[in-house]
Amino acid sequence: MNCGRRAAALGDHMxxxxxxxxxxxxxxxxTAPFLSRSQRxxxxxxxxxxxxxxxxxxxxxxxxxxxxxKAKTRTQTEPPLxxxxxxxxxxxxxxxxxxxxxxxxxxxxLHRSVLYQDKDVVVINKPYGVPVREESGVTSVTxxxxxxxxxxxxxxxxxxxxxxxxxxxEKDSTGALLLARSEAAAEHLLxxxxxxxxxxxxxxxxxxxxxxxxxxxxxxxxxxxxxGPQPHFKMALSPLFKMNDAGDGLTKVRSHRQAxxxxxxxxxxxxxxxxxxxxxxxxxxxxxxxxxHMAYALACPILGDHKYSHWSKLAPQxxxxxxxxKLGLEQTKSRHLPLHLHARQLVxxxxxxxxxxxxxxxxxxxxxxxxxxxxTFPEDKNEx
Numbered sequence: 001m002n003c004g005r006r007a008a009a010l011g012d013h014m015x016x017x018x019x020x021x022x023x024x025x026x027x028x029x030x031t032a033p034f035l036s037r038s039q040r041x042x043x044x045x046x047x048x049x050x051x052x053x054x055x056x057x058x059x060x061x062x063x064x065x066x067x068x069x070k071a072k073t074r075t076q077t078e079p080p081l082x083x084x085x086x087x088x089x090x091x092x093x094x095x096x097x098x099x100x101x102x103x104x105x106x107x108x109x110l111h112r113s114v115l116y117q118d119k120d121v122v123v124i125n126k127p128y129g130v131p132v133r134e135e136s137g138v139t140s141v142t143x144x145x146x147x148x149x150x151x152x153x154x155x156x157x158x159x160x161x162x163x164x165x166x167x168x169x170e171k172d173s174t175g176a177l178l179l180a181r182s183e184a185a186a187e188h189l190l191x192x193x194x195x196x197x198x199x200x201x202x203x204x205x206x207x208x209x210x211x212x213x214x215x216x217x218x219x220x221x222x223x224x225x226x227x228g229p230q231p232h233f234k235m236a237l238s239p240l241f242k243m244n245d246a247g248d249g250l251t252k253v254r255s256h257r258q259a260x261x262x263x264x265x266x267x268x269x270x271x272x273x274x275x276x277x278x279x280x281x282x283x284x285x286x287x288x289x290x291x292x293h294m295a296y297a298l299a300c301p302i303l304g305d306h307k308y309s310h311w312s313k314l315a316p317q318x319x320x321x322x323x324x325x326k327l328g329l330e331q332t333k334s335r336h337l338p339l340h341l342h343a344r345q346l347v348x349x350x351x352x353x354x355x356x357x358x359x360x361x362x363x364x365x366x367x368x369x370x371x372x373x374x375x376t377f378p379e380d381k382n383e384x
Contacts, residue, residue, distance in 0.1 A: 085329070088336040088365075098130050099138045106130070106139050107147040115176060116358045117152065120185040122163060123346060123358045126177040128338055128365070132168045141165065141177070149181075167193055167200065170288075172304075175202070175343025176360040192349065193285070199347035202280040202290060203269075203362070203377075205340040205369060207309075207319060208300035209276045214267040217293045220259035221286045230314050234307065235288045237296050262286040264293045272374045273326050275303065279344070290341070303369070304337040326372050342366055 098106055113125040126132070131140045145163040153161055164180045166189045178198075180186035192198050222238040225231065238259035241250040263283040270277045278300075280290050288308070295301035295308040301317065302308075309317040316335035324331060342363065348356040362370075370376070 085333060085336070088333075088338070092129075092336065096129075098127055101139060103139055103144040104147055106141075107144040107151060110141065110144065110148055111151045114152070115360060116356065118356075120181055121189070121348065121356070122152065122179040122181065123360075124177050124179065125360050126169050126174060126343075128174045128363060129172060131171040132165050132177065135171075145179070166190060167198065167285075169343055170339075170341070172339040173341045173343065174363050174366070176200070176346040176358055177343070178346060178348075189348075196283050197349050199345070200281065200343060201345040202282070203342045203344040203366075204278050204280055204290070204294065205303040205366070205373070205375070206276045206278050206294055206298075206300040207303055207317070207323060208274065208298075209271045210266060210268055210278060210294075210298045210300050215265075217262075217264045217266065217297045219262065219293065219297055220255065221262045221289060221292055222256055222259040223287075226312060228312060232314060234311070235286070235292045236311075237292065260284065260286045262289045262293070264290055266294075266298075269377050270375045274320055274322050275373045275375065276300065277370065277375045277377055302339060302341055304339040305341075306335065306337075323373075326374075327369070328372070338365060340366055340369060 098109065109127065110124050113127070114122060115125055116123040126141065131138060133142055134140050142165060145165070149161050149163045152163075161181060164183065164186045165177070166180050166186050167178045169175065169177055178189065180189055189198065220238045220240065221235050223233055224236045225233050238256050240252060240255055242253050243249075244251045261284055265281040265283070267279045268276050269279055278294075280294075282289050291302055291305050291308050295305065296311075304317065306315070306317045309315075317337065319327075319329075319331065319334055324334070327337075329337070342360070344360055344362075346356075346358045346360070350356060
């Protein structure tokens with residue numbers, strides 16, 4: 001009997017121990033959440049774990065992947081650009097960069113483009129799309145002249161020198177821009193300009209061939225309002241003569257009191273494919289004088305002049321099919337054509353020395369357009 005009771009007690013003890021061990025095994029996983037972050041990371045990164053096999057994706061890697069996918073999609077959906085469209089796109093981007101960069105960056109660009117300097121004047125090569133005077137939200141040439149003046153004198157040298165714009169250029173024009181180093185020099189240069197003693201020659205590409213091939217346009221200019229769906233103001237011709245009723249002669253008319261005298265001398269340098277390379281010299285310097293005279297007096301608007309290619313509306317310049325084919329451009333894309341008006345040469349009269357003559361190289365987009373239209377000029381081999 002005692003042996004039987006001992007065996008039964010031993011069996012109960014073994015059964016109780018087995019139940020406790022099983023309960024302990026079930027409770028072990030519940031202790032995992034109480035591990036520290038470093039312990040969990042070490043466990044995840046340990047050899048043989050699934051997390052160690054997968055590299056962690058960083059935000060910068062994800063951004064790069066998104067950009068690659070967008071570029072791939074754009075390449076597949078958009079047709080390739082023609083050579084001219086690519087140049088126009090690059091030109092627009094370059095222009096926007098110059099207008100929106102820090103003034104010091106534009107000043108460095110202008111410093112590299114200095115064509116001539118002495119104690120009185122500085123001549124720089126103004127880039128396309130940069131205004132000379134202040135415009136809201138746009139970096140202008142005038143805004144960076146204090147920095148440019150210090151660059152010319154040496155940044156480490158203390159100086160009070162200044163630069164003042166004398167004879168301006170339009171925002172979309174390129175070429176030789178005259179700056180004075182003092183107010184006295186500026187007043188002197190302006191007096192010379194009023195007396196037509198400052199010689200400035202421009203090169204333009206025109207749509208059409210002027211007839212005759214050289215001459216003098218002497219027609220006053222006035223600002224008029226153009227009425228219609230898009231009311232706006234434009235400079236226009238205000239001629240002093242008109243055809244008589246019989247149609248066999250001219251009759252003098254009374255001049256408008258607001259009209260300004262304007263004289264433009266022109267000379268065709270070359271013509272091909274319905275376009276021309278023309279040298280212009282403006283006297284009096286009325287606003288948009290050369291553009292108005294070429295478009296309305298000679299019916300040969302400047303290539304890229306979207307303002308004066310039409311009178312009654314505001315629209316991109318309409319080009320002949322022949323010209324579009326040579327430019328490799330569709331009519332719907334003609335609005336991207338830049339104005340082909342370049343201040344090529346500047347001559348200042350000298351006092352005790354010879355005249356100062358500065359020739360300004362053509363911008364790349366101008367040269368490539370000449371090449372496409374098969375237009376040449378005497379200094380062709382000097383332009384790269």
